Amino acid sequence: MKALVSGDPGLRLDSVAEPEPRPDQALVEVHAIGVNRGELALMGQLPPGSRLGWDVAGTVLRAAADGTGPAAGTRVTALAERDGWAERIALSPTRLTPVPDGMDWPAAAALPVAGLTALYALEYAGPLLGRSVVITGAGGGVGRMLVQLAAAAGAEVIAQVGSPGRAEGLRSLGAHTVETYEEGADGGPVDVLVDSVGGRVLAGAFGRVRPGGTVVCYGNTVREELRLPLDWGHARPGLRIGYLHLFDEVTRRSVARDLASLVRLVAEGRLTPEVAAVGSWSDPEPALDALRQRQANGKVVLTL
Amino acid sequence: MKALVSGDPGLRLDSVAEPEPRPDQALVEVHAIGVNRGELALMGQLPPGSRLGWDVAGTVLRAAADGTGPAAGTRVTALAERDGWAERIALSPTRLTPVPDGMDWPAAAALPVAGLTALYALEYAGPLLGRSVVITGAGGGVGRMLVQLAAAAGAEVIAQVGSPGRAEGLRSLGAHTVETYEEGADGGPVDVLVDSVGGRVLAGAFGRVRPGGTVVCYGNTVREELRLPLDWGHARPGLRIGYLHLFDEVTRRSVARDLASLVRLVAEGRLTPEVAAVGSWSDPEPALDALRQRQANGKVVLTL
Known part of the structure; x- marks a missing residue:
């Protein structure tokens, strides 16, 4: 074959x-x-x-x-x-x-890859109903799943993209705000950050995370080191950060069940x-x- | 008065x-x-x-x-x-x-402050039985509580101190290894890192954290920014990082019950x-x- x-x-x-x-x-x-x-x-x-x-x-x-x-x-x-x-x-x-x-x-x-990554990343983040969520790399394959699933979970979704051309269609997928990384640097506090970009983009969005907030990372597309200011933790007690890699995560998961959840969300029109x-x-x-x-x-x- | x-x-x-x-x-x-x-x-x-x-x-x-x-x-x-x-x-x-x-x-x-901080930091870390735990700042008030409580929870305890003079008595408190930060930089992989020093000391010990490991921070005594290499997450999928501040943490805790646990551990001779x-x-x-x-x-x- x-x-x-x-x-x-x-x-x-x-x-x-x-x-x-x-x-x-x-x-x-x-x-x-x-x-x-x-x-x-x-x-x-x-x-x-x-x-x-x-x-x-x-x-x-x-x-x-x-x-x-x-x-x-x-x-x-x-x-x-x-x-x-x-x-x-x-x-x-x-x-x-x-x-x-x-x-x-x-x-x-x-x-499979994009949907499961998004599903597991949002599970790391915990309950999302009524929470504000910044999603970096929102224009890509996983990003567009994240926007839809976070919105379906009741979050206020802030979709961040590298350039305006990447923003296409994100509002209709459920993003309440669509902004470039530069625009997002001046944004207000958020409960959850889901990042796949890393480096300066992660550090910029990190500055918006509230005390008790959650950061979930699943990539580092800019291939940069991470630099966080000295009050990275002290300014947000109760902070949690997790790093997710799909092929590590699936060793602890029921993939068939979770794929079925995604298929059901698609059938119900909540995920495209x-x-x-x-x-x-x-x-x-x-x-x-x-x-x-x-x-x-x-x-x-x-x-x- | x-x-x-x-x-x-x-x-x-x-x-x-x-x-x-x-x-x-x-x-x-x-x-x-x-x-x-x-x-x-x-x-x-x-x-x-x-x-x-x-x-x-x-x-x-x-x-x-x-x-x-x-x-x-x-x-x-x-x-x-x-x-x-x-x-x-x-x-x-x-x-x-x-x-x-x-x-x-x-x-x-x-x-109270040192014991509760240590207790809550180790709760962030999760089950410790059979796990290896690096504790930075081990010579201080909270550090000495952490060493004892981690040992009592069944961990292999690696106590890190800034200078040999700070190491006094740590072995008798339950530390399996006592080392300076410089010595620790060459150490093997660990499951858990509990840090209060921050900056370069945190980054150095972080390099030893295994995939699926946990990092708990509760201070930044060196008052330095945090710099982590680009593979900080990718090299350890499943990583979790938490930042703990006692007076934030107690808003979600039963202090009287947790103080009573510490007093009981002292009475039983497991904590001094x-x-x-x-x-x-x-x-x-x-x-x-x-x-x-x-x-x-x-x-x-x-x-x-």
Whole structure:
């Protein structure tokens, strides 16, 4: 079968061995895959020919032999460890959940990494009803999930973006305020900060966090050290900071249950997987370039 | 009656009005008071003649009129909001607990601020059984409580001090390792870091915190900004950081119950309030100087 593997540079289609499911794994035929910035970073570190792929949407070809999980023919979305960018993949039912017919393949492939990261980040933050939440990097794939989920949880959402062009559609997703990082530096106090940008952007938004507030970080896209002023803690007693990495977090989570929660929120109209670009996996570069250059206002998906 | 008030500089005894207990307050005759570095800092910021005093040990002169709390004649230790450095003080029973006859006044006065800070800091850290815990500032009043309580909770305790002279007695209090900050920079990974020093000392110890580890901060005695390298979070997914300030924390706590826990630990021999210097409140400067110059290996107490 074919799989998308790391090239030199970029990605290329290659022939790989068919997956051989264990008795506790289903065999899934893949129809669409999501591409994440973390995978682009990983691609640069792995030798050419390495397999990748976390976000998968497809159909169960053969249910797990042990009888767990959905039957053959079920449409599913799944979080793969890797190897998801292929025509077929062996997956544990603990990592996938059925999706309704109304959810198209790109939407289903856009959900796992970005949706679970956003869901877990907001769980770190605690109850959000009536709380103000600043979300940095709000224009990207995870950011747009965070805006919607925080709004659905009853928060006052302040969406921060690097440039006005990234702000597109954020108000209609539930953001009460949309601002650039520079504009946000003068903003009022907030209860929660969810950050993926790091460095100066994190430090700037941190200054707005109230005593007893919560900071959740899940990335450092600017690749900068963190500098906080000497009263970083004393000025906000009761402060909590957490750092989340999805593939660490899932070791303590029920992915199937949490994916099902996300699918339910989509079905209820409370969450829309925003797909910024859909490409073909046989010509992935145009879509990947949008992701690399931070021009994708949402997820980037490839169809098979 | 007499009270110790902020002078210009230092402290001086002055005449102040007798306390007038509300119906829900007991009247306590004070026999010993603790002095904390935070109070020295506060003293420099308040106008001369201001009253101070958090740590109080004494005898109930008159029980609260509403019938709550201990009877007249009961020996107690208490956390006062301020005004504790006086011959008598009105105190809510929610802020005090009885102490056994075997606990002398200096020990009872050494307990509230340092003991509660240490107790709450370790609660932030979560379960400690079998975990490794680095404690910075281990030579001081709170540090010595932390070492003992962490050891009593089953942790492997690494006590860090600024200079070898501050290490006195820490092993017998339960520290498995005693090291200077410089020595600690080369140490192995740890599960928990409890820091009161801040700045470079915090950043140095932070580098040893494992993925999924916990950092609890409750001070910044070096008065430096915090600089963490760009992988501060990515290298330790699941990291949690909390900042604790005792007088914020107590608004969510049952102080009387928690003081009673500390008194019980003392009675059981699992916690010793280490009193480094006892002075008279009529001549407090020698004891205060030891505290100012970080020469007090434990608490500084004044008797009335």
